[in-house]
Amino acid sequence: MKIFEIIGRFYITFFVEAGKYINLSKNTLLKSFTVLKRRDLFFNQAFEVGVKSIILIISVAFFTGTVTAYQTGEQMVDLVPLTYLGVSVYKMMVMELGPVLTGVIMAGRYGASIAAEIGTMKVTEQIDALKSMAIEPIEFLAVPRFVAAIIMLPIAVIFANFIGVMGGFLISHIFFDLNFNEFFNEVQNYFDIMDVTIGLVKTAVFGGIISTVGIYVGFEARGGAEGVGKATVKAFVLSSVLILIADLVIALIML
Protein backbone atom coordinates (compact mmCIF):
# COMPACT_ATOMS: atom_id res chain seq x y z
CA MET A 1 0.00 0.00 0.00
CA LYS A 2 2.65 2.42 1.12
CA ILE A 3 4.53 2.21 -2.17
CA PHE A 4 1.46 3.25 -4.20
CA GLU A 5 0.89 6.13 -1.87
CA ILE A 6 4.46 7.33 -2.36
CA ILE A 7 4.28 6.99 -6.14
CA GLY A 8 0.88 8.67 -6.20
CA ARG A 9 2.09 11.57 -4.13
CA PHE A 10 5.15 11.91 -6.36
CA TYR A 11 3.01 12.18 -9.47
CA ILE A 12 0.68 14.70 -7.87
CA THR A 13 3.62 16.87 -6.82
CA PHE A 14 5.11 16.49 -10.26
CA PHE A 15 1.99 17.62 -12.08
CA VAL A 16 1.28 20.45 -9.66
CA GLU A 17 4.82 21.77 -10.07
CA ALA A 18 4.80 21.27 -13.83
CA GLY A 19 1.50 23.13 -14.03
CA LYS A 20 2.85 26.04 -12.00
CA TYR A 21 6.02 26.14 -14.09
CA ILE A 22 4.11 26.17 -17.37
CA ASN A 23 1.79 28.85 -16.07
CA LEU A 24 4.71 31.06 -15.03
CA SER A 25 6.43 30.56 -18.39
CA LYS A 26 3.25 31.40 -20.23
CA ASN A 27 2.75 34.60 -18.21
CA THR A 28 6.36 35.60 -18.77
CA LEU A 29 6.05 35.02 -22.51
CA LEU A 30 2.77 36.94 -22.74
CA LYS A 31 4.25 39.89 -20.85
CA SER A 32 7.52 39.94 -22.81
CA PHE A 33 6.58 43.15 -24.57
CA THR A 34 6.77 45.02 -21.24
CA VAL A 35 10.55 44.77 -21.61
CA LEU A 36 10.24 47.91 -23.72
CA LYS A 37 9.19 49.85 -20.63
CA ARG A 38 12.26 48.80 -18.67
CA ARG A 39 15.11 48.70 -21.16
CA ASP A 40 17.80 49.31 -18.56
CA LEU A 41 16.84 46.11 -16.71
CA PHE A 42 17.06 44.23 -20.01
CA PHE A 43 20.50 45.66 -20.82
CA ASN A 44 21.82 44.66 -17.39
CA GLN A 45 20.72 41.09 -18.00
CA ALA A 46 21.91 41.06 -21.60
CA PHE A 47 25.32 42.12 -20.32
CA GLU A 48 25.19 39.31 -17.79
CA VAL A 49 24.44 36.64 -20.43
CA GLY A 50 26.24 38.02 -23.43
CA VAL A 51 29.32 39.76 -22.17
CA LYS A 52 30.21 38.36 -18.77
CA SER A 53 29.82 34.76 -19.91
CA ILE A 54 31.35 34.94 -23.35
CA ILE A 55 34.89 33.93 -22.34
CA LEU A 56 33.53 30.83 -20.65
CA ILE A 57 31.32 29.98 -23.61
CA ILE A 58 34.00 30.34 -26.28
CA SER A 59 36.61 28.51 -24.21
CA VAL A 60 34.31 25.52 -23.95
CA ALA A 61 33.50 25.80 -27.65
CA PHE A 62 37.18 25.88 -28.54
CA PHE A 63 37.96 22.69 -26.64
CA THR A 64 34.82 21.00 -27.94
CA GLY A 65 35.79 21.86 -31.52
CA THR A 66 39.33 20.56 -31.10
CA VAL A 67 38.29 17.31 -29.43
CA THR A 68 35.53 16.72 -31.98
CA ALA A 69 37.93 17.23 -34.87
CA TYR A 70 40.54 14.95 -33.33
CA GLN A 71 38.13 12.13 -32.48
CA THR A 72 36.28 12.33 -35.77
CA GLY A 73 39.52 12.48 -37.72
CA GLU A 74 40.80 9.36 -35.96
CA GLN A 75 37.60 7.52 -36.92
CA MET A 76 37.73 8.70 -40.52
CA VAL A 77 41.35 7.90 -41.31
CA ASP A 78 41.46 5.13 -43.96
CA LEU A 79 37.63 5.06 -44.25
CA VAL A 80 36.50 8.48 -45.43
CA PRO A 81 38.57 11.13 -47.21
CA LEU A 82 39.79 13.58 -44.59
CA THR A 83 38.56 16.46 -46.75
CA TYR A 84 35.18 15.69 -45.17
CA LEU A 85 36.51 16.32 -41.68
CA GLY A 86 35.82 20.05 -41.84
CA VAL A 87 32.20 19.68 -42.79
CA SER A 88 31.49 17.07 -40.12
CA VAL A 89 33.03 19.20 -37.38
CA TYR A 90 31.11 22.19 -38.68
CA LYS A 91 27.76 20.39 -38.78
CA MET A 92 28.16 18.84 -35.35
CA MET A 93 29.18 22.15 -33.92
CA VAL A 94 26.43 24.24 -35.46
CA MET A 95 23.54 21.83 -35.06
CA GLU A 96 24.34 20.05 -31.83
CA LEU A 97 27.42 20.78 -29.78
CA GLY A 98 27.36 24.57 -29.87
CA PRO A 99 23.74 24.94 -28.77
CA VAL A 100 23.63 22.07 -26.28
CA LEU A 101 26.94 22.69 -24.55
CA THR A 102 26.36 26.42 -24.38
CA GLY A 103 22.90 25.67 -23.02
CA VAL A 104 24.15 23.37 -20.30
CA ILE A 105 26.96 25.70 -19.31
CA MET A 106 24.62 28.66 -19.14
CA ALA A 107 22.17 26.59 -17.09
CA GLY A 108 24.97 26.49 -14.52
CA ARG A 109 26.21 30.01 -15.02
CA TYR A 110 23.07 32.06 -15.67
CA GLY A 111 20.16 29.81 -14.65
CA ALA A 112 21.64 29.05 -11.25
CA SER A 113 22.45 32.69 -10.63
CA ILE A 114 18.88 33.72 -11.50
CA ALA A 115 17.59 31.13 -9.03
CA ALA A 116 19.98 32.37 -6.33
CA GLU A 117 19.14 36.01 -6.91
CA ILE A 118 15.37 35.64 -7.10
CA GLY A 119 15.39 32.99 -4.36
CA THR A 120 17.20 35.41 -2.03
CA MET A 121 14.67 38.08 -2.88
CA LYS A 122 11.89 35.63 -2.10
CA VAL A 123 13.14 34.54 1.31
CA THR A 124 14.00 38.11 2.37
CA GLU A 125 10.52 39.39 1.43
CA GLN A 126 11.84 41.54 -1.44
CA ILE A 127 9.34 39.92 -3.81
CA ASP A 128 6.54 40.77 -1.40
CA ALA A 129 7.99 44.27 -1.17
CA LEU A 130 7.79 44.63 -4.96
CA LYS A 131 4.17 43.52 -4.93
CA SER A 132 3.39 45.80 -2.00
CA MET A 133 4.70 48.69 -4.10
CA ALA A 134 2.33 47.69 -6.89
CA ILE A 135 5.16 46.37 -9.06
CA GLU A 136 4.51 43.11 -10.87
CA PRO A 137 7.40 40.67 -10.18
CA ILE A 138 6.88 38.84 -13.48
CA GLU A 139 7.32 42.06 -15.41
CA PHE A 140 10.07 43.44 -13.24
CA LEU A 141 12.17 40.31 -12.63
CA ALA A 142 11.15 37.55 -15.01
CA VAL A 143 10.67 39.35 -18.32
CA PRO A 144 14.10 41.07 -18.59
CA ARG A 145 15.88 37.79 -17.78
CA PHE A 146 13.77 35.77 -20.18
CA VAL A 147 14.13 38.18 -23.09
CA ALA A 148 17.87 38.61 -22.47
CA ALA A 149 18.35 34.84 -22.50
CA ILE A 150 16.44 34.14 -25.70
CA ILE A 151 18.17 36.97 -27.55
CA MET A 152 21.70 36.83 -26.19
CA LEU A 153 22.22 33.08 -26.03
CA PRO A 154 21.92 32.59 -29.81
CA ILE A 155 24.30 35.51 -30.35
CA ALA A 156 26.79 33.91 -27.98
CA VAL A 157 26.39 30.61 -29.84
CA ILE A 158 27.33 32.24 -33.13
CA PHE A 159 30.67 33.16 -31.56
CA ALA A 160 30.93 29.72 -29.97
CA ASN A 161 30.37 27.99 -33.30
CA PHE A 162 32.96 30.11 -35.02
CA ILE A 163 35.59 29.49 -32.35
CA GLY A 164 34.69 25.79 -32.20
CA VAL A 165 35.14 25.30 -35.94
CA MET A 166 38.39 27.26 -35.90
CA GLY A 167 39.60 25.03 -33.06
CA GLY A 168 38.67 22.04 -35.18
CA PHE A 169 40.64 23.43 -38.09
CA LEU A 170 43.67 24.03 -35.88
CA ILE A 171 43.73 20.40 -34.72
CA SER A 172 43.11 19.11 -38.24
CA HIS A 173 46.01 21.18 -39.45
CA ILE A 174 48.33 19.92 -36.73
CA PHE A 175 47.37 16.24 -36.60
CA PHE A 176 45.94 15.49 -40.04
CA ASP A 177 47.90 17.98 -42.06
CA LEU A 178 44.87 19.64 -43.66
CA ASN A 179 45.29 23.15 -45.00
CA PHE A 180 42.64 25.85 -44.85
CA ASN A 181 41.11 25.04 -48.23
CA GLU A 182 41.03 21.28 -47.63
CA PHE A 183 39.23 21.84 -44.35
CA PHE A 184 36.72 24.45 -45.49
CA ASN A 185 35.98 23.39 -49.09
CA GLU A 186 33.27 20.90 -48.26
CA VAL A 187 31.92 23.19 -45.55
CA GLN A 188 31.16 25.61 -48.33
CA ASN A 189 29.64 22.93 -50.56
CA TYR A 190 27.42 21.53 -47.84
CA PHE A 191 26.51 24.85 -46.26
CA ASP A 192 22.79 24.98 -45.56
CA ILE A 193 21.24 28.03 -43.96
CA MET A 194 18.62 25.74 -42.38
CA ASP A 195 21.26 24.03 -40.23
CA VAL A 196 22.37 27.33 -38.81
CA THR A 197 18.80 28.49 -38.30
CA ILE A 198 17.76 25.32 -36.53
CA GLY A 199 20.82 25.55 -34.30
CA LEU A 200 20.03 29.13 -33.35
CA VAL A 201 16.30 28.54 -32.82
CA LYS A 202 17.20 25.61 -30.62
CA THR A 203 19.53 27.86 -28.64
CA ALA A 204 16.77 30.40 -28.16
CA VAL A 205 14.54 27.62 -26.81
CA PHE A 206 17.32 26.58 -24.42
CA GLY A 207 17.63 30.20 -23.34
CA GLY A 208 13.91 30.21 -22.61
CA ILE A 209 14.25 27.03 -20.55
CA ILE A 210 17.27 28.26 -18.58
CA SER A 211 15.66 31.57 -17.65
CA THR A 212 12.15 30.34 -16.86
CA VAL A 213 13.41 27.42 -14.76
CA GLY A 214 15.72 29.73 -12.81
CA ILE A 215 12.90 32.20 -12.28
CA TYR A 216 10.39 29.53 -11.28
CA VAL A 217 12.73 27.82 -8.84
CA GLY A 218 13.66 31.21 -7.37
CA PHE A 219 10.05 32.26 -6.87
CA GLU A 220 9.34 28.93 -5.15
CA ALA A 221 12.36 29.12 -2.82
CA ARG A 222 11.63 28.72 0.89
CA GLY A 223 13.51 28.60 4.13
CA GLY A 224 16.40 31.05 4.25
CA ALA A 225 19.89 30.64 2.86
CA GLU A 226 19.66 26.86 2.82
CA GLY A 227 16.53 27.03 0.68
CA VAL A 228 18.29 29.36 -1.73
CA GLY A 229 21.23 26.93 -2.00
CA LYS A 230 18.88 24.09 -2.82
CA ALA A 231 17.08 26.24 -5.38
CA THR A 232 20.36 26.96 -7.16
CA VAL A 233 21.21 23.29 -7.57
CA LYS A 234 17.65 22.47 -8.56
CA ALA A 235 17.66 25.15 -11.27
CA PHE A 236 20.83 23.74 -12.80
CA VAL A 237 19.76 20.10 -12.72
CA LEU A 238 16.23 20.76 -13.93
CA SER A 239 17.16 23.04 -16.80
CA SER A 240 19.99 20.76 -17.98
CA VAL A 241 17.60 17.83 -18.16
CA LEU A 242 14.95 19.92 -19.89
CA ILE A 243 17.53 21.15 -22.41
CA LEU A 244 18.44 17.58 -23.35
CA ILE A 245 14.79 16.59 -23.62
CA ALA A 246 14.00 19.65 -25.75
CA ASP A 247 16.99 18.85 -27.94
CA LEU A 248 15.60 15.38 -28.61
CA VAL A 249 12.10 16.68 -29.23
CA ILE A 250 13.34 19.29 -31.69
CA ALA A 251 15.44 16.68 -33.49
CA LEU A 252 12.39 14.42 -33.83
CA ILE A 253 10.25 17.28 -35.12
CA MET A 254 12.91 18.19 -37.67
CA LEU A 255 13.16 14.63 -39.04
Next chain:
Amino acid sequence: MEHSNKILFSIKNLSKSFGTKDVLKDVSFDIFEGEILCVIGRSGIGKSVLIKHLNGLLEPDKGEVTFEGRNILHLNNKDIYSLRKKVAMLFQSGALFDSMSVEENLALPLTEHTNLKLDDVKKEISEKLSLVGMEGIEKLHTSELSGGMKKRVALARAVMQAPEVLLYDEPTTGLDPVISDIINDLILDMNSKYNLTSIVITHDMRSVRKIADRVIMIHEGRIIFDGNIQEIEASADPVIQQFIS
Protein backbone atom coordinates in the same frame (compact mmCIF):
# COMPACT_ATOMS: atom_id res chain seq x y z
CA MET B 1 -5.01 60.04 19.48
CA GLU B 2 -8.48 60.43 18.10
CA HIS B 3 -9.83 58.40 15.26
CA SER B 4 -12.99 58.64 13.24
CA ASN B 5 -15.68 56.02 13.34
CA LYS B 6 -15.23 55.31 9.69
CA ILE B 7 -14.34 51.68 9.08
CA LEU B 8 -11.44 51.34 6.68
CA PHE B 9 -10.76 47.61 6.79
CA SER B 10 -13.21 44.99 7.84
CA ILE B 11 -11.95 41.49 8.52
CA LYS B 12 -14.71 38.93 8.75
CA ASN B 13 -14.32 35.30 9.79
CA LEU B 14 -10.84 35.11 8.32
CA SER B 15 -9.24 31.64 8.37
CA LYS B 16 -5.89 30.71 6.89
CA SER B 17 -3.93 27.45 6.93
CA PHE B 18 -0.65 26.34 5.44
CA GLY B 19 -0.77 22.62 4.74
CA THR B 20 -2.16 21.05 7.88
CA LYS B 21 -1.28 24.03 10.03
CA ASP B 22 -4.23 26.27 10.91
CA VAL B 23 -2.64 29.66 11.50
CA LEU B 24 -5.71 31.93 11.72
CA LYS B 25 -9.09 30.62 12.82
CA ASP B 26 -12.20 32.68 12.26
CA VAL B 27 -10.69 36.08 12.99
CA SER B 28 -12.97 39.14 12.81
CA PHE B 29 -12.29 42.81 13.56
CA ASP B 30 -12.53 46.27 12.02
CA ILE B 31 -9.84 48.87 11.51
CA PHE B 32 -10.88 52.51 11.81
CA GLU B 33 -9.57 55.39 9.79
CA GLY B 34 -6.82 57.33 11.54
CA GLU B 35 -6.08 54.93 14.35
CA ILE B 36 -2.83 53.29 15.35
CA LEU B 37 -3.72 49.67 15.89
CA CYS B 38 -1.14 47.39 17.46
CA VAL B 39 -1.46 43.67 16.84
CA ILE B 40 0.45 41.68 19.43
CA GLY B 41 1.08 38.02 20.01
CA ARG B 42 3.88 35.52 20.42
CA SER B 43 6.38 34.88 17.67
CA GLY B 44 5.11 32.51 14.98
CA ILE B 45 1.46 32.99 15.95
CA GLY B 46 0.41 34.43 12.58
CA LYS B 47 0.78 38.19 12.90
CA SER B 48 2.63 38.57 9.62
CA VAL B 49 0.16 36.24 7.94
CA LEU B 50 -2.67 38.45 9.20
CA ILE B 51 -1.18 41.73 8.03
CA LYS B 52 -0.38 40.33 4.57
CA HIS B 53 -4.11 39.84 4.04
CA LEU B 54 -4.60 43.60 4.24
CA ASN B 55 -2.76 44.33 0.98
CA GLY B 56 -3.61 41.11 -0.79
CA LEU B 57 -0.20 39.45 -0.47
CA LEU B 58 -2.10 36.49 0.97
CA GLU B 59 -5.65 35.40 0.24
CA PRO B 60 -8.00 34.04 2.89
CA ASP B 61 -9.01 30.38 2.80
CA LYS B 62 -12.31 31.36 4.39
CA GLY B 63 -13.89 34.68 5.26
CA GLU B 64 -13.18 38.05 3.73
CA VAL B 65 -11.20 41.25 4.03
CA THR B 66 -12.76 44.46 2.78
CA PHE B 67 -11.01 47.78 2.21
CA GLU B 68 -13.22 50.84 1.84
CA GLY B 69 -16.16 48.50 1.52
CA ARG B 70 -14.77 46.34 -1.28
CA ASN B 71 -13.76 42.72 -0.87
CA ILE B 72 -10.04 42.51 -1.64
CA LEU B 73 -10.41 39.00 -2.98
CA HIS B 74 -12.75 40.24 -5.70
CA LEU B 75 -10.48 43.02 -6.94
CA ASN B 76 -8.96 42.62 -10.37
CA ASN B 77 -5.23 43.08 -10.92
CA LYS B 78 -5.52 46.76 -11.66
CA ASP B 79 -7.58 47.46 -8.55
CA ILE B 80 -5.32 45.44 -6.32
CA TYR B 81 -2.39 47.51 -7.56
CA SER B 82 -4.19 50.75 -6.86
CA LEU B 83 -5.01 49.41 -3.39
CA ARG B 84 -1.31 48.72 -2.85
CA LYS B 85 -0.45 52.30 -3.69
CA LYS B 86 -2.76 53.36 -0.87
CA VAL B 87 -1.74 50.64 1.56
CA ALA B 88 2.03 50.65 1.98
CA MET B 89 3.99 48.14 4.01
CA LEU B 90 7.17 48.18 6.02
CA PHE B 91 8.57 44.67 6.15
CA GLN B 92 10.17 43.05 9.16
CA SER B 93 13.65 42.94 7.63
CA GLY B 94 13.11 46.16 5.68
CA ALA B 95 13.17 44.18 2.42
CA LEU B 96 15.28 46.80 0.67
CA PHE B 97 16.43 45.64 -2.75
CA ASP B 98 19.97 44.55 -2.08
CA SER B 99 21.10 44.94 -5.66
CA MET B 100 20.38 48.68 -5.50
CA SER B 101 21.60 51.79 -3.72
CA VAL B 102 19.42 53.69 -1.23
CA GLU B 103 18.55 56.18 -3.94
CA GLU B 104 17.53 53.50 -6.43
CA ASN B 105 15.39 51.82 -3.79
CA LEU B 106 13.52 55.01 -3.09
CA ALA B 107 13.28 56.03 -6.73
CA LEU B 108 11.68 52.78 -7.80
CA PRO B 109 8.05 53.47 -6.82
CA LEU B 110 8.26 56.83 -8.56
CA THR B 111 9.95 55.69 -11.75
CA GLU B 112 7.49 52.80 -11.96
CA HIS B 113 4.31 54.74 -11.33
CA THR B 114 4.87 58.38 -12.22
CA ASN B 115 6.36 60.48 -15.00
CA LEU B 116 8.35 62.70 -12.65
CA LYS B 117 11.57 64.14 -14.01
CA LEU B 118 14.83 62.92 -12.53
CA ASP B 119 15.41 66.15 -10.62
CA ASP B 120 11.98 65.96 -9.02
CA VAL B 121 12.52 62.32 -8.12
CA LYS B 122 15.77 63.26 -6.41
CA LYS B 123 14.07 66.07 -4.54
CA GLU B 124 11.35 63.71 -3.32
CA ILE B 125 13.98 61.24 -2.21
CA SER B 126 15.99 63.72 -0.17
CA GLU B 127 12.76 65.03 1.37
CA LYS B 128 11.65 61.57 2.44
CA LEU B 129 15.11 60.68 3.73
CA SER B 130 15.23 63.75 5.93
CA LEU B 131 11.75 62.89 7.17
CA VAL B 132 13.19 59.69 8.67
CA GLY B 133 16.38 61.43 9.80
CA MET B 134 18.61 59.83 7.19
CA GLU B 135 19.49 62.74 4.95
CA GLY B 136 22.46 62.50 2.62
CA ILE B 137 22.79 58.73 2.39
CA GLU B 138 21.44 58.43 -1.17
CA LYS B 139 24.58 56.93 -2.63
CA LEU B 140 25.12 54.28 0.04
CA HIS B 141 24.56 50.69 -0.89
CA THR B 142 21.96 48.87 1.19
CA SER B 143 24.61 46.46 2.48
CA GLU B 144 26.34 49.41 4.18
CA LEU B 145 23.32 50.19 6.37
CA SER B 146 22.76 49.05 9.96
CA GLY B 147 19.49 47.38 10.98
CA GLY B 148 17.98 50.61 12.26
CA MET B 149 19.03 52.53 9.17
CA LYS B 150 17.50 49.86 6.94
CA LYS B 151 14.18 50.15 8.74
CA ARG B 152 14.20 53.92 8.38
CA VAL B 153 15.11 53.82 4.69
CA ALA B 154 12.43 51.20 4.17
CA LEU B 155 9.97 53.49 5.92
CA ALA B 156 10.98 56.32 3.61
CA ARG B 157 10.44 54.02 0.65
CA ALA B 158 7.02 53.00 1.97
CA VAL B 159 5.83 56.63 2.09
CA MET B 160 7.23 57.64 -1.31
CA GLN B 161 3.79 57.38 -2.87
CA ALA B 162 1.90 59.16 -0.08
CA PRO B 163 -0.08 56.15 1.16
CA GLU B 164 -3.22 56.33 3.29
CA VAL B 165 -2.42 53.25 5.33
CA LEU B 166 0.88 51.96 6.63
CA LEU B 167 1.38 48.36 7.67
CA TYR B 168 4.36 47.86 9.96
CA ASP B 169 5.65 44.34 10.49
CA GLU B 170 7.66 44.33 13.73
CA PRO B 171 9.25 47.76 13.20
CA THR B 172 11.28 47.67 16.42
CA THR B 173 12.23 44.00 16.66
CA GLY B 174 15.98 43.52 16.87
CA LEU B 175 16.70 47.20 17.46
CA ASP B 176 18.18 48.69 20.63
CA PRO B 177 15.88 50.80 22.86
CA VAL B 178 17.21 54.13 21.59
CA ILE B 179 16.62 53.30 17.95
CA SER B 180 13.29 51.70 18.86
CA ASP B 181 12.20 54.99 20.38
CA ILE B 182 13.19 56.84 17.24
CA ILE B 183 11.09 54.44 15.19
CA ASN B 184 8.16 54.78 17.59
CA ASP B 185 8.33 58.55 17.28
CA LEU B 186 8.42 58.20 13.51
CA ILE B 187 5.31 56.05 13.55
CA LEU B 188 3.49 58.67 15.62
CA ASP B 189 4.82 61.48 13.42
CA MET B 190 3.84 59.82 10.18
CA ASN B 191 0.41 59.05 11.48
CA SER B 192 -0.41 62.61 12.45
CA LYS B 193 1.46 64.41 9.69
CA TYR B 194 -0.12 62.44 6.86
CA ASN B 195 -3.44 61.47 8.46
CA LEU B 196 -2.46 57.87 8.11
CA THR B 197 -4.02 54.78 9.50
CA SER B 198 -1.29 52.59 10.99
CA ILE B 199 -1.37 48.89 11.75
CA VAL B 200 1.65 47.87 13.76
CA ILE B 201 2.56 44.28 14.42
CA THR B 202 4.83 43.88 17.37
CA HIS B 203 5.72 41.94 20.45
CA ASP B 204 7.46 44.92 21.97
CA MET B 205 5.18 46.16 24.80
CA ARG B 206 7.26 49.30 25.29
CA SER B 207 6.38 50.28 21.78
CA VAL B 208 2.71 49.38 22.26
CA ARG B 209 2.47 51.56 25.39
CA LYS B 210 3.96 54.46 23.52
CA ILE B 211 2.02 54.41 20.26
CA ALA B 212 -1.16 52.32 20.43
CA ASP B 213 -4.66 53.76 20.24
CA ARG B 214 -5.98 50.24 20.30
CA VAL B 215 -4.50 46.77 20.85
CA ILE B 216 -5.48 43.40 19.46
CA MET B 217 -3.89 40.24 20.81
CA ILE B 218 -3.78 37.01 18.84
CA HIS B 219 -3.33 33.68 20.52
CA GLU B 220 -3.64 30.23 18.95
CA GLY B 221 -5.22 31.60 15.81
CA ARG B 222 -7.88 33.70 17.54
CA ILE B 223 -8.28 37.20 18.88
CA ILE B 224 -8.23 37.03 22.66
CA PHE B 225 -8.18 40.77 23.31
CA ASP B 226 -9.42 43.90 21.58
CA GLY B 227 -9.33 47.18 23.49
CA ASN B 228 -7.17 50.09 24.56
CA ILE B 229 -3.95 50.06 26.51
CA GLN B 230 -5.55 50.72 29.92
CA GLU B 231 -7.92 47.81 29.40
CA ILE B 232 -5.18 45.39 28.45
CA GLU B 233 -3.07 46.40 31.46
CA ALA B 234 -6.09 45.68 33.66
CA SER B 235 -6.88 42.33 32.07
CA ALA B 236 -6.87 39.32 34.37
CA ASP B 237 -6.31 36.78 31.59
CA PRO B 238 -3.09 34.90 32.50
CA VAL B 239 -2.00 34.56 28.84
CA ILE B 240 -2.29 38.33 28.40
CA GLN B 241 -0.68 39.06 31.74
CA GLN B 242 2.28 36.86 30.90
CA PHE B 243 2.74 38.58 27.56
CA ILE B 244 2.52 42.18 28.70
CA SER B 245 4.53 41.98 31.89
